[in-house]
Amino acid sequence: MPIKYVPLYKDPIKGQAILDNFTRTKRVLKYGKNEEVYDHINRGMPYYELEENEIVGNDKDTKNLLVRGECISTCAYLKDKGIEVDLVYIDPPFASGMDYSKKVYIRKNPKLLDKIKKKEEKLKDEELQSFDEKMYGDIWNKEMYLNWMYDNLMAIKSIMSDNASIYVHLDHHICHYVKILLDEIFGEENFVNEIIWSYRSGGASKSEALPQKHDVIFLYKNGDENVINNKIERQYLDKPFMDTKIDKDGKYYVDTILRDVFEGAPYIMNENKLEQYNMRPVLNLSKERLDYDTQKPEGLLKILIEIASNEGMVVADFFGGSGVTAKVANDLKRNFISCDVGINSIQTTRDRLVSENANFKIMDIKDGVNLYRNPIQTMDKLKHLINGLNDDNTLDSFWMGSIKDSKKGKIPVYVPNLIDSSTRVLDLHIIDEIMKIYMQNLDNVEKVIVYYIDIEDEEKIKKYIKDNNNTGIEIELRDLKVILSQTIIDDKVDYLSFDNKEDSRKKYGIEIKRFISDRLSNKISEYNQKGFLNQEKKKDTDNKKEFKPIIISEEGLELIEYISLDCTNKQGKWQSDEEIKISKEGYVITNGKKTKTFWNGKITSSKKPLRMKVRNIAGDEVVLQIEN
Ligand SMILES: C[S@@+](CC[C@H](N)C(=O)[O-])C[C@H]1O[C@@H](n2cnc3c(N)ncnc32)[C@H](O)[C@@H]1O
Known part of the structure; x- marks a missing residue:
């Protein structure tokens, strides 16, 4: 049960045309469930109990937040605490009719380390064994989606400062309908831009239509003030050309005036010179990929955040996904608030920000939606x-x-x-x-x-x-x-504490002896069964590729993705004093920094560990008290 309901803002109904407009003007888009939406708005946003789970970094007073919970529950919390945001970017589900999933990679078994080392070469993604886990669903009927979106947008507006602005990132599936909602909520006069982000690869292509290669990003302001403070985009080039300038680090650049179409093309389409120019950063997702479906490029967010905010402002994303907004806001010295319902999003964002040495708090809203992963x-x-x-x-x-x-x-x-x-x-x-x-x-x-x-x-x-x-x-x-x-059974971890003689700075050590996850074992046997069945079905066709089942060792250590030691608190808020993540190739990432060492089944620390958190490759976490 919510503890209480938090009003959206003063008199949210009066003076706001809300959905009535649609029925009144008898537009084709007719709204059902008007009363229900009306009631939600009048009732306010449900406020739930929340837990501060972890503080990352040294700044205990940080304003940066990573929240696991729904957009509306997060807004209720912010509103209740009087926290306002200056810029919002949301990239919500698009009503695309698809389910999105995450590839879950099986790691290396540390017990076979010697064999692995002999094959030091970097394995390609396809050679790694993996299965898919659903991350979020995007199958809606339009009306349900628009009612839901309306509730969300109203909640977001209620925590935007007077001079804030909002980007809403969508595509052809639903953007035209949402534009009408945005006009209703923010006022047609506050519409600033429809930005087209045109990408090269990806996008669906129907045989009867031109290839669909763009998303739409609406920009609205919340008050009267102009929200675009910078229309210049700086693009760096490999070599000087025509009107290039040189910055203080000796890099060549050109400054161009931004238009509302962000094209994923080189700066100058001169065929002979094409190779001289860096692609616009908005295209360069390949190096940033975090195996999070629908992840957007940092370059895109960099432009959006730079043009509509200043250093020190609060930038929020209520459908955070892989955490791109938080990452870029942090790079650009803005504060960030990021929330998402899915556990994988929170973990991906957390780990991404840890590698950037960002300071932030992680909170969990007990709104009941994230009962099991997502x-x-x-x-x-x-x-x-x-x-x-x-x-x-x-x-x-x-x-x-x-x-x-x-x-x-x-x-x-x-x-x-x-x-x-x-x-x-x-x-x-x-x-x-x-x-x-x-x-x-x-x-x-x-x-x-x-x-x-x-x-x-x-x-x-x-x-x-x-x-x-x-x-x-x-x-x-x-x-x-x-x-x-x-019915949720926690994973089991057998471990051994030891004195680490190899490194005088890290005297304490824990070795994982065995890891058992019922959830993953079931998932893997399902995957294997399906694989064999499919192979059987294809027996008589040309495509006779042999199915390779996933086989997990007795020790099960290849099912671990992350271990964190809390050497400060025995209970309550988590403090990660030491942590390792195991990359999909089996390498250790220590406190956010990538190494070229395969994981050996151990973690060491300078202080005595009191608690250990172990995350499996699908994102389930278990916390154990360390007994000595
Ligand atoms: C399109 S993805 C965002 C991708 C993100 N912009 C990125 O670049 O990684 C949409 C996200 O919204 C989340 N989501 C769906 N419904 C939500 C809700 N009601 N509140 C918060 N997050 C939600 C999903 O879990 C998913 O991560």
Whole structure:
């Protein structure tokens, strides 16, 4: 349950046309669920309990925040604390109709180190063994998406300073609809630019259409003041040419005036001279890749942040992903706030910022959406966890499926869509919709089960059901959190503490002897089974490539991605006094710095470790007290 609701801003409804405009003007885009959105706005943003998990860096008073939680919950926190932001960049789900996943790479087994060393050459990504884990889902119906987006944009506006501005990064799937929402929320007169970012590779191509090679970034201001403070883009060149200048470090550059089309082409399209020019930085994602689908290039963010903010300002990204906004804001001496619902995003961003020696706090909002890694994996998991639940295509897709009960017969089951935060709190609107629409079409059903993550007021809802349920069908309310929390089994770590004689500065050591992860073992056996099945299916075709199953050693150390030692606190906030990350090729990254040493199964520290955190390759973390 939220602790309270935080008002968006004073009189959010009055004077704001909100969604009424759409129905009033009878535009083709007609809004359903107007009242529900209206109610959310009036009610305010749900404020949840939160935990400060870790402070990274030496600056204990840092304003930089990395928050695991939903955009709206994060805004509720900021609003409650009176924190305002000066520039927002969001790159939310685009309603692209796709699920995005992360490649999870199996690391090297340190017990086979000698063999590995003989093959010192760097392995290419394709030679590494990996499987995919879903990271976030982007499948929406348009109306649901726009209602959700409206809630999010209203929340964001409520924490923007008077002279702040906002970039909203989208593409052809939904940008034109969102432009209308933005006009409603920020005012048509506050629209500044539609920026086209045109990229070279990627993008979908339909046979009947021209290749789609651009995204759209809308810029709006929140107040009257001009928000673009710099229209010059500096591009560095390898060699001097025409009007190049030289900076104090002896590098050649040209200053060009930015236009609203950011093309991924060289500065001058002179075929003979083409090779002389660096590509615009916006194109250079290849060196920055962090295996995070939908990651945007630092060069793009650099331009956007530079033109609309100054040093010392607060730059926020509420759909942080790989943390590109936070990284670039930090490079440009801005403060940053980054949030995301997915555990992989938070870890990727954290590790990225650690390598930059950034100072920041990590907070976890207990908003219930990130129950298991991320909303989409939680949804998938739920299907298996609800006892007896089966797909049922005789029912509307509103129901997740049904349970067969010996006494009551078929029981349809509703589970909120965790991707859409607006369905998270079970309120009178949702119950009303269930009773008045979805239960009306049920034949031969005596009972339904309605799961919730949060409930507005259980007694009130039960009374409402009693007074208004005319279907004759019983409704059982159930808490989702209960089933999820009971079934997650932590990874197990066997370790040995030792005195490190090899390095007098790092006298303490821990050697991991064994690592067991039920979640990963299940995932890997699923992957292997599928692989063999597919191979069997392709037996008679030309494509007879042999499937190589993933085999994990007895010790299981190749399933570890990261280890951190807290030598300061026995409990509470985490302090990472020593940490190593193991790159996908098996090399050690020590306190954010890459090395060329393969991991040997150990971690050493200068102070005595009190706690150890171990993260597996899919992002699950377990914390152990170190006993001596
Ligand atoms: C397109 S990606 C962002 C990519 C990012 N700009 C980058 O360059 O890496 C969208 C992100 O939004 C996150 N997300 C989805 N719904 C969210 C919500 N309600 N609140 C916060 N983050 C959310 C997803 O987990 C995903 O990481």
